[in-house]
Amino acid sequence: MTEKKMENNGTVGAGVNFERIRRITGYLVGTTDRWNNAKRAEERDRVKHSLTR
Amino acid sequence: MIQTIMKRNGEVVLFDASKIRNAILKANSHISGERMSDYDLDKVTAMVVDALNAGQQKDAIPNVEEIQDMVEEKLIESDLPKTAKAYILYRAEHQKMREMNANLMKIYENLTFQPSSEVDLKRENANIDADTAMGTMLKYGSEGAKAFYDEYVIPREIAQAHINGDIHIHDKDFYALTETCCQINLLKLFKNGFSTGHGYLREPNDIRSYSALCCIAIQANQNEMHGGQSIPNFDYAMAPGVTKTFRKQYFKSVAQYLQVRFGFTFEQADEWTSAVKEDVGKDVSLGTAEAYGKKLAAYLVEKMEGKISPEEAEKAAVYCQSNAYNETDNATYQAMEALVHNLNTMNSRAGAQVPFSSLNYGTDVSPEGRMVIRNLLQATEAGLGDGETPIFPVQIFKVKEGINYNEGEPNYDLFKMAIRVSAKRLFPNFSFLDAPFNLQYYRPGDYDSEVAYMGCRTRVMGNVYDPNREVTCGRGNLSFTTINLPRLGIEAHGDLQKFFSMLDDRIDLCIEQLLHRFKIQCSKKVYNYPFLMGQGVWIDSEKLSRYDTVEEVLKHGTLSIGFIGLAETLVALTGKHHGESEESQQLGLRIISYMRKRMDDESQKTHLNWSLLATPAEGLSGRFVRIDAKKYGKLPGITDREYYTNSFHVPVYYPINAFRKIQIEAPYHALTNAGHISYVELDGDVCKNLDAFEAVIRCMKESGIGYGSVNHPVDRDPVCGYNGIIDEVCPRCGRRAGEPVSLEKLEELRKKYPNVPLQHCGCY
Numbered sequence: 001m002t003e004k005k006m007e008n009n010g011t012v013g014a015g016v017n018f019e020r021i022r023r024i025t026g027y028l029v030g031t032t033d034r035w036n037n038a039k040r041a042e043e044r045d046r047v048k049h050s051l052t053r
Numbered sequence: 054m055i056q057t058i059m060k061r062n063g064e065v066v067l068f069d070a071s072k073i074r075n076a077i078l079k080a081n082s083h084i085s086g087e088r089m090s091d092y093d094l095d096k097v098t099a100m101v102v103d104a105l106n107a108g109q110q111k112d113a114i115p116n117v118e119e120i121q122d123m124v125e126e127k128l129i130e131s132d133l134p135k136t137a138k139a140y141i142l143y144r145a146e147h148q149k150m151r152e153m154n155a156n157l158m159k160i161y162e163n164l165t166f167q168p169s170s171e172v173d174l175k176r177e178n179a180n181i182d183a184d185t186a187m188g189t190m191l192k193y194g195s196e197g198a199k200a201f202y203d204e205y206v207i208p209r210e211i212a213q214a215h216i217n218g219d220i221h222i223h224d225k226d227f228y229a230l231t232e233t234c235c236q237i238n239l240l241k242l243f244k245n246g247f248s249t250g251h252g253y254l255r256e257p258n259d260i261r262s263y264s265a266l267c268c269i270a271i272q273a274n275q276n277e278m279h280g281g282q283s284i285p286n287f288d289y290a291m292a293p294g295v296t297k298t299f300r301k302q303y304f305k306s307v308a309q310y311l312q313v314r315f316g317f318t319f320e321q322a323d324e325w326t327s328a329v330k331e332d333v334g335k336d337v338s339l340g341t342a343e344a345y346g347k348k349l350a351a352y353l354v355e356k357m358e359g360k361i362s363p364e365e366a367e368k369a370a371v372y373c374q375s376n377a378y379n380e381t382d383n384a385t386y387q388a389m390e391a392l393v394h395n396l397n398t399m400n401s402r403a404g405a406q407v408p409f410s411s412l413n414y415g416t417d418v419s420p421e422g423r424m425v426i427r428n429l430l431q432a433t434e435a436g437l438g439d440g441e442t443p444i445f446p447v448q449i450f451k452v453k454e455g456i457n458y459n460e461g462e463p464n465y466d467l468f469k470m471a472i473r474v475s476a477k478r479l480f481p482n483f484s485f486l487d488a489p490f491n492l493q494y495y496r497p498g499d500y501d502s503e504v505a506y507m508g509c510r511t512r513v514m515g516n517v518y519d520p521n522r523e524v525t526c527g528r529g530n531l532s533f534t535t536i537n538l539p540r541l542g543i544e545a546h547g548d549l550q551k552f553f554s555m556l557d558d559r560i561d562l563c564i565e566q567l568l569h570r571f572k573i574q575c576s577k578k579v580y581n582y583p584f585l586m587g588q589g590v591w592i593d594s595e596k597l598s599r600y601d602t603v604e605e606v607l608k609h610g611t612l613s614i615g616f617i618g619l620a621e622t623l624v625a626l627t628g629k630h631h632g633e634s635e636e637s638q639q640l641g642l643r644i645i646s647y648m649r650k651r652m653d654d655e656s657q658k659t660h661l662n663w664s665l666l667a668t669p670a671e672g673l674s675g676r677f678v679r680i681d682a683k684k685y686g687k688l689p690g691i692t693d694r695e696y697y698t699n700s701f702h703v704p705v706y707y708p709i710n711a712f713r714k715i716q717i718e719a720p721y722h723a724l725t726n727a728g729h730i731s732y733v734e735l736d737g738d739v740c741k742n743l744d745a746f747e748a749v750i751r752c753m754k755e756s757g758i759g760y761g762s763v764n765h766p767v768d769r770d771p772v773c774g775y776n777g778i779i780d781e782v783c784p785r786c787g788r789r790a791g792e793p794v795s796l797e798k799l800e801e802l803r804k805k806y807p808n809v810p811l812q813h814c815g816c817y
Binding site: 010011012013014015016017018019020021022023024025026027028029030033034035036037038039041042045046047048049050051052053 | 169170173176177179180181182409441442444445447479480482508509510669670671672674675676678679694695696699705706707708709710711712714730732733734735736745748749762764766767768769770771772779783788790791792793794795796797799
């Protein structure tokens with residue numbers, strides 16, 4: 001029963017964002033909304049690591 | 054004549070000369086020498102009053118500050134310089150306290166009237182929703198407590214070092230209250246039942262009650278400590294529950310068989326099964342069911358006197374075994390599903406938080422332990438009610454050679470499964486019992502010798518206080534404090550000798566602070582912790598009585614010093630971090646080895662467990678750098694981002710090969726005995742490339758990593774229920790963030806995908 005909003009015109013989901021689950025310091029958080037500014041910046045900066053040996 | 058004065062808040066009250074006299078008396082009593090007699094006190098007070106009268110303009114009302122200025126003046130005039138000085142200090146002190154109160158009130162105002170999206174302070178811990186009533190209440194308490202401790206409890210010099218960003222005292226709001234965390238041994242707790250402090254619970258008799266009570270134990274303990282809670286031996290702890298359920302199901306199957314085959318009544322069947330238990334034995338379990346079945350078959354043939362053939366009796370036994378197995382397996386799945394759901398929805402700490410829970414497992418090779426692990430992984434893979442990824446518990450799969458690492462080992466299948474689940478759900482993380490610093494404690498088959506990791510990364514194993522008790526269960530961290538390492542790097546200006554000498558001073562300060570806090574912690578009594586100590590969760594606490602202090606048993610815990618921003622420190626010292634220069638890596642290892650040595654030396658000196666922590670730093674990630682950027686300006690590669698790099702990590706923004714990153718970070722795991730974690734960030738849908746995922750985990754193990762995990766994007770569209778990677782557009786329903794989808798479209802998708810959530814609004 002989260003942010004799903006019903007609209008009169010037979011649609012659903014207006015204003016609903018995607019959930020992006022990320023590891024914060026070892027534990028997971030289901031949304032970055034509750035992350036502090038510094039951790040948000042860090043998450044934004046994370047680069048992927050290549051797997052070529 | 055002066056009649057009234059104006060207080061600081063503008064209120065006009067009657068003038069009372071005795072207040073002036075009292076203030077002078079107080080200042081005078083704070084110093085040695087210059088002892089003032091009653092006569093002296095009255096005289097100076099009269100001088101002040103006379104001067105105020107003389108200087109009074111018509112109808113003007115003097116204010117408090119003017120009066121205090123006059124007191125200072127008259128004390129000096131009366132040749133009482135020491136008293137005057139004490140009075141000035143007293144004034145300044147009170148001024149500061151008023152400012153503190155004003156600051157605190159400003160904080161309270163923000164907490165009350167600003168949404169968390171606007172106030173960083175409300176997002177210090179992402180596990181707390183500070184927009185709710187209880188979340189706000191928790192923050193009031195937290196902020197008020199910090200102000201109180203700074204002013205009245207923590208020694209001035211140390212409080213100042215925290216405020217100015219030299220060090221960070223973690224969980225300062227709990228400074229004088231409790232400890233960080235504990236590794237709970239459920240086997241010990243469940244034996245003969247336990248009390249949460251709010252009610253007594255019998256020893257559980259079914260895997261479903263085992264898992265339910267596990268959640269309750271975590272919740273109860275979370276309310277008595279300021280950190281997270283861990284079960285170090287989840288598979289071993291749940292296994293007896295599986296055995297009990299299997300046994301119950303087995304004899305139920307026997308009774309059912311007898312009712313159907315011989316037309317027995319329920320009571321008759323019950324009598325018969327009692328006889329079976331009596332004569333054949335009641336200790337049937339998953340591992341012994343086959344042998345037991347043979348004995349059961351023979352027993353039936355004998356007692357039924359020709360009414361059942363040996364072949365039929367054998368079939369009956371097979372039926373009982375497989376039926377009991379299936380029922381138990383189902384029950385275990387339900388138990389694990391309920392556990393995952395509970396740990397994501399239950400509340401602790403006045404309802405503001407879900408308990409911060411960690412489960413370690415992977416090494417129990419008994420059929421019961423294996424059933425627990427497999428079902429927990431399956432329940433995690435399936436996700437929550439709408440298919441969401443479970444956020445809690447933090448799951449840690451213990452990797453061990455000979456147990457689950459190589460093909461042919463008893464739990465190898467579960468290791469493979471753990472990789473598959475982690476590739477989808479980010480958990481489990483992986484801990485490595487073969488890393489030399491973990492292996493040294495390992496005794497085969499003894500879970501108490503298997504290193505466990507708590508929550509973010511905390512690790513508690515070595516024990517100088519009692520070297521015979523180097524065990525996981527019942528122990529935890531007492532408190533920890535982090536050193537601002539980059540600041541030392543900046544202030545050393547390239548002078549390594551200066552760097553190490555400042556580092557020594559900081560470590561000394563932290564030791565003093567941790568001991569100060571430890572002394573307060575030690576003064577607590579068993580009754581302060583009705584569950585943790587009252588129920589014998591903490592090691593040896595069962596030997597204490599209600600009014601005993603917890604001092605001796607706390608000594609099994611750890612006092613830890615942590616650090617942040619090794620990368621920025623190295624940039625400050627050499628121009629390069631350890632990801633880009635071998636020379637910097639060597640210096641990094643030298644610095645962290647030195648810190649570890651200081652901890653070891655202190656342990657030998659005090660017989661307390663001092664350990665070095667690769668600090669998790671959630672709230673702290675931005676605090677030091679904010680202060681340092683103000684102090685030193687934006688220094689490239691040091692203070693020019695919003696965060697300091699976590700512990701010894703290679704900076705998140707630095708492009709590097711996954712295996713290289715692991716190899717650079719691994720040696721720091723051996724040094725940080727209070728806890729550590731390394732991450733690798735993988736791109737794309739790793740579910741489709743499990744070999745790559747496994748290669749990373751195996752590289753961690755071979756490189757000597759203690760604890761690690763793989764990060765990869767896990768996105769979900771709550772509207773259509775899609776789980777996977779979502780770039781801009783949801784691959785399933787085609788909407789962008791915030792866009793609506795038509796109900797017809799969802800109906801259409803539901804035919805194809807069973808996990809499209811129902812729109813729970815009653816409109817359907």
